[in-house]
Amino acid sequence: MNTTETSTVHSHQNHTGADADTVAMAEMLELDAEVLGTYLSELTAWLDELTDREPRRIVDLGSGTGTGAIALARRFARADVTAVDLSPQMLHRLTKKASALGLADRVIGVQADLNDGWPTLDTCDLVWAAASLHHMADPDHVLAGAFDALRPGGLLALTEMDFFPRFLPDDIGVGSPGLEARIHAALSPGPAVDWTDHLARTGFALEARRPFTIDLPAPLPTAAARYAQVCLRKLRSHLDEQLPAEDLAALDAVLDSEGPHSVLRREDLTVRTTRTTWAARRL
Numbered sequence: 001m002n003t004t005e006t007s008t009v010h011s012h013q014n015h016t017g018a019d020a021d022t023v024a025m026a027e028m029l030e031l032d033a034e035v036l037g038t039y040l041s042e043l044t045a046w047l048d049e050l051t052d053r054e055p056r057r058i059v060d061l062g063s064g065t066g067t068g069a070i071a072l073a074r075r076f077a078r079a080d081v082t083a084v085d086l087s088p089q090m091l092h093r094l095t096k097k098a099s100a101l102g103l104a105d106r107v108i109g110v111q112a113d114l115n116d117g118w119p120t121l122d123t124c125d126l127v128w129a130a131a132s133l134h135h136m137a138d139p140d141h142v143l144a145g146a147f148d149a150l151r152p153g154g155l156l157a158l159t160e161m162d163f164f165p166r167f168l169p170d171d172i173g174v175g176s177p178g179l180e181a182r183i184h185a186a187l188s189p190g191p192a193v194d195w196t197d198h199l200a201r202t203g204f205a206l207e208a209r210r211p212f213t214i215d216l217p218a219p220l221p222t223a224a225a226r227y228a229q230v231c232l233r234k235l236r237s238h239l240d241e242q243l244p245a246e247d248l249a250a251l252d253a254v255l256d257s258e259g260p261h262s263v264l265r266r267e268d269l270t271v272r273t274t275r276t277t278w279a280a281r282r283l
């Protein structure tokens with residue numbers, strides 16, 4: 001298959017349509033990494049305990065802007081990390097970030113559509129896939145590729161969000177109490193996928209399935225407020241016709257950067273979510 005190293009990839013300057021969506025997603029991922037840094041550190045420390053020897057080759061599937069790839073490069077100081085993603089824009093950001101952190105020689109982006117199969121990569125010790133497997137057309141096929149790419153004893157770490165983060169108190173001081181609950185009820189995303197059976201049928205031995213609870217109390221730093229704003233803005237883009245006008249107006253008041261109810265000025269914001277990691281081994 002065709003793969004492209006990101007040193008040759010340039011981001012687009014005019015953001016329209018799908019491009020604008022990618023930019024918004026990239027900003028959300030970067031704020032996510034910043035705001036949830038403690039969780040990420042806890043997760044990579046746990047993987048350090050689970051690996052049977054120090055990883056030297058790591059693959060990050062659907063790396064986005066590099067949250068996992070960079071956290072892993074920092075945790076495992078002698079490892080090379082290959083970050084695979086469909087999107088040149090995501091990989092461009094990843095490459096810039098890796099350079100700024102002095103990790104350019106150890107974190108390499110590879111552009112590839114994992115729906116078309118695995119890029120040609122060396123055998124690895126650790127495969128990481130965070131919030132990406134549910135995007136794939138045939139996740140079991142991707143998992144089978146991960147199994148083949150790992151050496152015996154190698155580890156797969158698969159992480160997914162159990163539910164979209166919650167930020168607001170019940171009463172936000174505008175509109176009727178319970179707005180955020182109504183937003184999520186209206187969007188009704190359904191339960192998160194349980195990957196346990198998928199791992200078993202692709203040959204992996206499950207080591208652990210660990211939920212991580214994230215509960216950041218108020219008051220929160222500015223990055224958390226911006227994170228809340230980009231996340232709630234993403235939800236807002238799906239809510240026309242889904243909620244009464246009063247609720248949409250209240251949400252717009254929260255999203256308005258300048259207004260008195262703005263998410264950027266609130267002192268009652270929190271971040272509450274859980275993410276589950278499946279750690280599975282190729283025996």
Ligand SMILES: C[S@@+](CC[C@H](N)C(=O)[O-])C[C@H]1O[C@@H](n2cnc3c(N)ncnc32)[C@H](O)[C@@H]1O
Pocket residue numbers: 029061062063064065066067068084085086087090112113114115129130131132135136137
């Ligand atoms: C929600 S983001 C998660 C990014 C990153 N793993 C993180 O935790 O911040 C999902 C990523 O998967 C990538 N992706 C989706 N489908 C893909 C495919 N078929 N092949 C490669 N990457 C894909 C997207 O471009 C996006 O960067």
